[in-house]
Amino acid sequence: MTSELDAWVCVTPQSNIPLREGRAIQLGGHEIAIFNLGDRVLAVANRCPHRGGPLSDGLLADGAVVCPLHAWKVTLASGSVERPAGREACVATYAARLENGLIYVALPRPRAA
Amino acid sequence: MERLLVIGNGMAGVACVEQILKHAPRFEITILGEETHVNYNRILLSSLLAGDKTEDEIVLNGLEWYQRHDIRLRLGVRAVAIDADRRTVTCADGCALPYDQLILATGSSASLPPLRGLSAPTRLPGRDGRYLRNAQYSTALRDGVFVFRTLEDSRALLGRARPGVRAAVIGGGLLGLEAARGLQARGCEVTVVHLPERLMERQLDLPGSRLLTAQMEALGIRVLLGRTTTAILGAVEVEGLAFADGATLAADLVVIAAGIRPNIELARNAGLECNRGVIVNDFLETSRPGIAAVGECVEHRGLCYGLVAPLLEQGKVLAAALAGSRGAGFAPVAPATKLKVMGVEVYSAGAWDETLRPELEAIRFEDASLGIYKKLVLDQGRLAGFILVGDTSESARYLSWFKAEKDFAGERRHLFFPPPEADAGAALAGMPASETVCGCRGVTKGEIIRAVHEQGVATLAQLQECTGAASGCGNCAGVCQRLLKMVIPEFEAAVRRQLCACVPFPEEELREILRGQRLRSVQEVLEIYGNGIGCEVCKPALAYMLDMIWCGGHDEDRSARFINDRVHANIQKDGTFSVVPRMRGGVTTPAELRRVADVAEKYQVRMVKVTGSQRLDLLGVSKADLPSIWAELGMASGQAYTKGVRMVKTCVGSEFCRFGVQDSTAAGIELERRLENLYAPHKVKMAAVGCPRNCAEATVKDIGLVGQEGSWQVVVGGAAGKRVRAADLLITVETTEAALDAATLFFQYYRERANYLERSYDFVERVGMEKIRQETVYAPEPQQQALRERLRRSKARARDAWLDRDLPPAASPFVQIQPLEEVVR
Numbered sequence: 001m002t003s004e005l006d007a008w009v010c011v012t013p014q015s016n017i018p019l020r021e022g023r024a025i026q027l028g029g030h031e032i033a034i035f036n037l038g039d040r041v042l043a044v045a046n047r048c049p050h051r052g053g054p055l056s057d058g059l060l061a062d063g064a065v066v067c068p069l070h071a072w073k074v075t076l077a078s079g080s081v082e083r084p085a086g087r088e089a090c091v092a093t094y095a096a097r098l099e100n101g102l103i104y105v106a107l108p109r110p111r112a113a
Numbered sequence: 114m115e116r117l118l119v120i121g122n123g124m125a126g127v128a129c130v131e132q133i134l135k136h137a138p139r140f141e142i143t144i145l146g147e148e149t150h151v152n153y154n155r156i157l158l159s160s161l162l163a164g165d166k167t168e169d170e171i172v173l174n175g176l177e178w179y180q181r182h183d184i185r186l187r188l189g190v191r192a193v194a195i196d197a198d199r200r201t202v203t204c205a206d207g208c209a210l211p212y213d214q215l216i217l218a219t220g221s222s223a224s225l226p227p228l229r230g231l232s233a234p235t236r237l238p239g240r241d242g243r244y245l246r247n248a249q250y251s252t253a254l255r256d257g258v259f260v261f262r263t264l265e266d267s268r269a270l271l272g273r274a275r276p277g278v279r280a281a282v283i284g285g286g287l288l289g290l291e292a293a294r295g296l297q298a299r300g301c302e303v304t305v306v307h308l309p310e311r312l313m314e315r316q317l318d319l320p321g322s323r324l325l326t327a328q329m330e331a332l333g334i335r336v337l338l339g340r341t342t343t344a345i346l347g348a349v350e351v352e353g354l355a356f357a358d359g360a361t362l363a364a365d366l367v368v369i370a371a372g373i374r375p376n377i378e379l380a381r382n383a384g385l386e387c388n389r390g391v392i393v394n395d396f397l398e399t400s401r402p403g404i405a406a407v408g409e410c411v412e413h414r415g416l417c418y419g420l421v422a423p424l425l426e427q428g429k430v431l432a433a434a435l436a437g438s439r440g441a442g443f444a445p446v447a448p449a450t451k452l453k454v455m456g457v458e459v460y461s462a463g464a465w466d467e468t469l470r471p472e473l474e475a476i477r478f479e480d481a482s483l484g485i486y487k488k489l490v491l492d493q494g495r496l497a498g499f500i501l502v503g504d505t506s507e508s509a510r511y512l513s514w515f516k517a518e519k520d521f522a523g524e525r526r527h528l529f530f531p532p533p534e535a536d537a538g539a540a541l542a543g544m545p546a547s548e549t550v551c552g553c554r555g556v557t558k559g560e561i562i563r564a565v566h567e568q569g570v571a572t573l574a575q576l577q578e579c580t581g582a583a584s585g586c587g588n589c590a591g592v593c594q595r596l597l598k599m600v601i602p603e604f605e606a607a608v609r610r611q612l613c614a615c616v617p618f619p620e621e622e623l624r625e626i627l628r629g630q631r632l633r634s635v636q637e638v639l640e641i642y643g644n645g646i647g648c649e650v651c652k653p654a655l656a657y658m659l660d661m662i663w664c665g666g667h668d669e670d671r672s673a674r675f676i677n678d679r680v681h682a683n684i685q686k687d688g689t690f691s692v693v694p695r696m697r698g699g700v701t702t703p704a705e706l707r708r709v710a711d712v713a714e715k716y717q718v719r720m721v722k723v724t725g726s727q728r729l730d731l732l733g734v735s736k737a738d739l740p741s742i743w744a745e746l747g748m749a750s751g752q753a754y755t756k757g758v759r760m761v762k763t764c765v766g767s768e769f770c771r772f773g774v775q776d777s778t779a780a781g782i783e784l785e786r787r788l789e790n791l792y793a794p795h796k797v798k799m800a801a802v803g804c805p806r807n808c809a810e811a812t813v814k815d816i817g818l819v820g821q822e823g824s825w826q827v828v829v830g831g832a833a834g835k836r837v838r839a840a841d842l843l844i845t846v847e848t849t850e851a852a853l854d855a856a857t858l859f860f861q862y863y864r865e866r867a868n869y870l871e872r873s874y875d876f877v878e879r880v881g882m883e884k885i886r887q888e889t890v891y892a893p894e895p896q897q898q899a900l901r902e903r904l905r906r907s908k909a910r911a912r913d914a915w916l917d918r919d920l921p922p923a924a925s926p927f928v929q930i931q932p933l934e935e936v937v938r
Binding site for chain 2: 007009010011012015016017018019020021023024025026027028051052053054057058059060061062066068069071073102107
């Protein structure tokens with residue numbers, strides 16, 4: 001997923017996102033939902049593929065988030081829709097990592113203009 | 114089409130019409146009813162009196178049923194004459210109705226014993242001293258004297274039954290005892306006065322009757338036996354009863370339940386052969402062609418029936434005969450009687466008196482301290498009759514033995530204590546498909562199983578809807594449940610399901626685990642008893658349970674909460690939130706309204722809306738604005754986003770309304786104050802109304818207070834959402850304080866016993882009002898105190914959720930995180 005073209009951005013200290021919660025963040029034109037799973041962080045686009053619900057407000061269920069609007073369940077690592085079954089729709093995912101208590105997210109570098 | 118006229122809109126007549134409709138449509142049907150109600154379940158009038166059922170709940174056939182079947186229904190009309198030659202019936206309003214086939218279902222009336230002072234002083238009772246017929250004389254009964262046969266009678270009684278009123282019930286039979294219990298449940302001081310030396314002498318022997326007397330007395334009902342009442346005392350108001358032995362009894366109201374007499378005048382005047390009842394043959398045909406009769410007005414082979422099962426059987430036989438199928442005909446039925454008095458179980462069937470014939474032998478079981486008495490009477494190895502007092506759980510088994518005429522010569526050891534069954538379902542499985550499960554609606558085991566297979570019935574509610582089973586008196590609900598469970602493998606799972614796969618325990622068990630193991634956080638529970646992870650189903654449920662069990666003293670874990678409960682606002686379709694401040698009882702002030710207006714303008718709130726709960730809703734608010742909006746409103750959270758106490762809606766009440774008889778506004782505000790900021794298994798919507806006009810719709814709320822002159826009805830389990838359900842009466846009390854107390858007892862009981870996301874209306878249906886009453890308002894005082902104490906502790910910790918606006922900004926759910934690095938494009 002990460003490639004030479006991605007740029008790692010330091011977002012915020014891990015302590016700003018409570019354990020097992022998510023937060024929305026605006027990052028260079030992307031609205032990203034970042035989730036704190038304790039030993040790792042995961043990031044996806046903050047729009048549910050169903051009706052655009054804010055996934056950052058969802059409840060975490062293992063490595064998935066449940067959209068607060070109509071309970072679609074999205075697997076965070078892959079961005080695929082786990083429930084309802086059989087949906088092709090997918091959420092964009094972003095690489096994210098922890099370093100010295102800080103959360104970094106990789107943004108796709110815009111093509112040179 | 115032939116014209117079918119039915120005189121009588123009661124259970125027997127309408128049940129017969131229901132059977133006729135099952136055959137080919139051949140008739141144009143008209144039903145005449147002297148009462149002004151649609152057909153209701155007369156058996157349940159005692160439950161209505163006791164407050165266990167409402168009027169709506171005892172209706173058997175609503176108006177739409179008559180319309181659906183093109184039945185012309187004329188209510189409040191009395192038939193006064195039949196011309197059997199010309200085949201017409203004349204009514205009291207003068208109209209004459211022609212018929213091709215007539216069915217008399219005129220029922221019966223209360224017998225009135227010859228008492229002085231029975232009627233209003235201006236009109237004298239029958240001078241010959243013989244029994245009077247209530248049909249003609251009911252209007253002549255003096256004020257304060259009641260019979261107990263119809264919905265009107267019940268309403269009249271309910272109008273008088275108040276806590277502290279002294280009530281005398283003349284008659285210690287089935288009806289008298291049920292009336293006594295109903296009045297006692299309304300707080301009356303009740304005495305039953307009975308002429309014979311034992312209660313229910315037609316159904317019970319002396320030991321059984323003695324036990325029944327003891328149990329009635331234990332309920333607080335006085336029983337006087339062997340008393341001949343001679344007069345009702347009091348010149349103007351009823352003051353009491355006088356007995357033949359010279360003694361007197363003080364009473365404010367008198368109920369006469371001294372037997373019934375078939376209504377036969379109409380038939381007799383038309384020249385039909387009558388004795389005690391209208392005489393019919395095995396096909397329910399009277400002595401005149403074109404006229405049949407069913408129900409309590411009928412005499413068949415010298416017997417009149419007053420119990421529902423044989424009357425429904427008569428309807429079936431007559432319907433078949435009218436459709437041209439003359440089968441076996443109606444055969445005499447041995448009586449089977451069940452006393453429906455809460456806390457007193459009595460069942461009697463068949464020939465229970467072994468002293469009548471030498472070949473009868475009795476087998477008894479008696480345990481006075483347990484209050485149990487059982488007697489089986491055998492006739493040459495076959496069960497001829499039985500009596501059960503104190504434990505009627507085996508009545509269905511005995512009844513089936515009794516009907517099957519099984520020979521018990523080889524199994525006498527096991528009559529009371531059957532050998533343990535290897536297969537618990539064997540008894541049900543062994544029941545033939547043709548056996549009737551629901552006697553009220555005539556539904557067989559086979560029909561129930563067909564409903565499951567062919568119509569997809571999966572719950573008791575669907576079964577009731579689809580077949581009518583268990584919707585009459587409800588006694589067969591247990592058997593129906595067991596049948597459903599037997600036929601549908603997943604049925605039990607629906608009733609007692611696990612919370613979810615993450616913590617695979619039923620909620621009831623989880624509550625015990627949490628309490629017993631002193632677990633205080635969601636994560637702890639998941640790690641010890643679950644998969645360590647949890648999901649959106651179990652986490653909020655566990656969070657609620659912990660809050661409830663530790664009365665707010667748990668370790669709150671916001672990550673286990675739905676977003677609404679993290680930010681104390683209701684998420685909308687676009688990710689914005691709505692803000693509903695608390696406005697107790699729907700009452701606000703000009704200052705509050707000004708602040709609401711100011712906030713709405715300052716934060717450019719997209720819509721200000723009056724909610725259905727008498728509050729104001731500010732819609733389209735961004736998450737980041739919530740704390741400052743709450744602060745500027747200066748009002749508390751209305752909890753409109755959570756599973757918890759929503760509001761108490763109120764009407765204007767006695768303070769302004771010209772119809773108001775109770776101060777519903779003050780009561781509602783106080784109720785809201787006592788329960789606000791608490792959480793519950795699901796939302797709890799309440800209302801208080803100042804009179805039975807019910808303007809704030811208290812009878813479709815989870816908890817409602819319905820003001821009446823001098824009392825409050827506390828009702829629970831109402832719904833006006835996905836389902837519409839009238840609330841059940843919990844209790845009627847005199848003071849506002851008592852009403853608030855009853856409401857809070859129910860609230861805490863629901864909090865502690867309901868499953869998460871189980872609304873009060875599903876809860877009351879699952880648990881049953883009888884049990885709920887026994888464990889709340891009628892519970893022993895220490896149990897009530899414990900409920901109050903746990904509520905008090907929760908309340909002491911409960912706080913306005915909007916005070917979270919003062920949380921430190923780090924990790925705050927309201928603060929938008931700003932990236933540490935700029936992203937340069």
